[in-house]
Amino acid sequence: MKNNSLSTLQEFGYKLTPQRRLLLAILESSQQHLDAESLFTLAKQQDPKISLATVYRNLAAFKKIGLVQEHDLGQDHGHFERVTAKPHFHFTCSRCGIVIELRSKKIVKLTRELCESENLSMDSMNLLIHGLCPACQAGKSD
Amino acid sequence: MKNNSLSTLQEFGYKLTPQRRLLLAILESSQQHLDAESLFTLAKQQDPKISLATVYRNLAAFKKIGLVQEHDLGQDHGHFERVTAKPHFHFTCSRCGIVIELRSKKIVKLTRELCESENLSMDSMNLLIHGLCPACQAGKSD
């Protein structure tokens, strides 16, 4: 029943190390989009010996097997989040940098159909929108 | 009538330097998604003195005023392209890395409406899709 990320890891031939359990646990409990450094900081609280290289290595592995997605949120480094059943999109305010999550089944469906019509097999989609959030639209004069 | 990128630059208070003319000309004539290094290489053919810093500085400026868009095409560095009237999306094959452009007015419209419904003002959208291209679907066994 409980087809969790750990069994997925094993299915793909990855070994189940304490570091991987820890990193996945953090990613799963986090509601935020973590960057490598933040994940490293959080992980160190529970395993002070963990290495930043391990964080990067495993983020790459998780990405490869679809457990996490990397997003370019307009900063100079990537952000990661656990992939959930519900695909969603990211709106980034170009002024204040806030990230707002959006959902639309219709857009997902259309994208899937667009790919099908071109004979492309779609693994993941990532819709990034830039603009002004409501607050920044209001205080545009600053 | 001819509202080109040069006049846009001036409208935003940027000076019209030979380097900027050159970079924009290259971006406009290129059908590809150039990264900073390729743009630099192309620019040097016409202006051997041009500096890589100038390329980065101006890509940032062009981006800021909406003349170019930066895409994260799954590599470890950004790719840039001149913004045209027609928004389009990018499919990247996770196996061979080929980039295929897709268009869908419907998706653009839905995205715009989604933002409106959340009171977000949308400046740009960027839809990145990952999967397998037709060729790589065929030769999956390699």
Added chain:
DNA sequence: ATTACAATTGAGAATAATTCTCATTTTCAT
């Protein structure tokens, strides 16, 4: 045309994110 000032540039140093190296440790199938 000349001037003056702010913006821009070139060159290379500096920084920041990410990857690599390699000796050591650990997982897991046997």
Added chain:
DNA sequence: ATGAAAATGAGAATTATTCTCAATTGTAAT
């Protein structure tokens, strides 16, 4: 339990990008 393959930690190395600063240039006003 054992051994081979995979993973880790630590720090060095690499790569993309930004910064610094002196010299140059575009432009608005004369």
